[in-house]
Amino acid sequence: MITGGATATVFYNLIQRHPTLDLPVIDYDLALLFTPMLMLGISIGVAFNVIFPEWMLTVLLIILFVGISIKSFFKGVETWKKETIMKKEAKKNSRIDDAAHYIQTEEPAKEDTKEPRKKVSIVENIRWKELGYLFAIWIMILALEIGKNYATTCSEAYWALNLIQVPIAVGMSSYQAVRLYKxxxxxxxxxxxxxxxxxxxxxxxxxxxxxxxTIAGLLGLGGGFILAPLFLGIGIPPQVASATSILAMAFSASMAAVEYYLLKRFPVRYALYLVAVATAASLVGQHLVRKMVAVLGRASVIIFILTFTLSVSAVLLGGVGVSHMIQKIEHKEYMGFGNLCMYKVKN
Structure with missing residues (x-):
């Protein structure tokens, strides 16, 4: 579901521009710094998912969503206040300019007409080099994960395929980090x-x-939910933070989906149905949100929508998890830690 929704949203964002600058809405340099390490963490998290008991995953999920929701809410309030101040200043400056224009010309001031920004084709709007790097990392790590499926769990080949992922991800993120530093x-x-x-x-x-x-792979998320508040915290505009985190989510969620499929922990028919629903909902949602931001003139709407989504997810997913825990307790099922080396893929 997350993979389908994120992929659809990425395709929608590929043609979108930055809200104020002549740039793509996706910050590819930011994505190149975070996404390789995000994909490495996915591999670690999926392995932990096999080890950690379900009750612990439920508790972690609730804590994570509640924590991010609270942080996002306060960030949204802060952004809303800044937007209010900017709106008041803009209105005040507009009145001063109109008055000055009226005095000079003795005619009512005419509204300023801003030239529409030049439309850019999707080919020009994509940073192909950076996107190519991300796809290369995704393919290499995914190939190693698929290779693990043919190696005996906890064998030398298995651990070698795991360890090779580290220099690949660290190397690309380090390359981008050095360029930013210099x-x-x-x-x-x-x-x-x-x-x-x-x-x-x-x-x-x-x-x-x-x-x-790691958290995304452990809990079956995409990672973008965690990165978006982080991007907002370092001063990235909400539209860009959302678009960039969703690009990272598309790579990480698709990788997690493949890994869970290889572990036979992936209901294909159910997943395909959710992909179709999520894809349609994402496209409609993106269009409506952009219209809402344009009408209200407040990008903070995006932050509040993220907060609402996370809050609802915490309640629903937490409720389902607690229900499963109660059932296991009633049936006296084992609720301890699993053994990765003893895990057998169910056919």
Whole structure:
């Protein structure tokens, strides 16, 4: 479901532009820094999913969603207040300009007509080099995960295929981090508010990407839910934060889906139905949200929608998890940790 929705949204965002700058709405430099480590974390998280008991996953899921919801809500309130101040200042400046124009011309001021931004084709709107890097990392890590399916669990070949993923992901994120540190690349979506990157910041962000991927793989999420609030926290506009995190989510969620399929923990028919529903809902939702932001003139709407979605997810998924826990307790089923090396794929 997450894979289908994220993929559909990515295709929609590929033709969209930055809300204020002449740039794509997806920040490919930001995605290239986080996504490789996110995909590495997915592999770790899926393995942990086999080990951790269901009750622990449920508790972690509730804590995660509630925590992110609260953080996103306060960020939304902060953004709303800033937008209100900007609207008041813009209205005040508009009145001053109109009055000055009236005094000079003795005629009523005419509304300023802004030239529409030049439309850019989808080919020009995509940063093909950065996107190619992401696809290359995705293919390599996915190939290693598929290779693990043909190796005996916990054998030397199995661990070798796991360890090879580390230099691939770390190498690409490090390459991008070095370019940001040296100023060869910038997070252009921030506009004039550029960050002078320090080594510890870049290491921390790469670590956050790995942690987000681990949590996403562990709980069966896409990772974008975790990255979006992080992007907002470093000053990325809500539209860009949403689009970029969803691009990362598309890569990570699709990888997680394949890994769960290989573990035979993936109901294909049910998943295909959810993919179809999520794809349609994502396209409609993206269109409606953009219209809402345009009408209200407030990008903070995106943050509040994210907060609402996470809150509802925490209640629904938490409720289902608690229900399963009660059933297992009643049937006196084993609820302890699993053994990865003893795990057998069900046919």
């Amino acid at each position: 100023g060869q690349r910038v997070i252009a979506s921030k506009g004039d508010q550029q960050t002078h990157w320090r080594v510890w910041q870049l290491i921390l962000f790469c670590g956050c990407g790995t942690l987000a991927g």
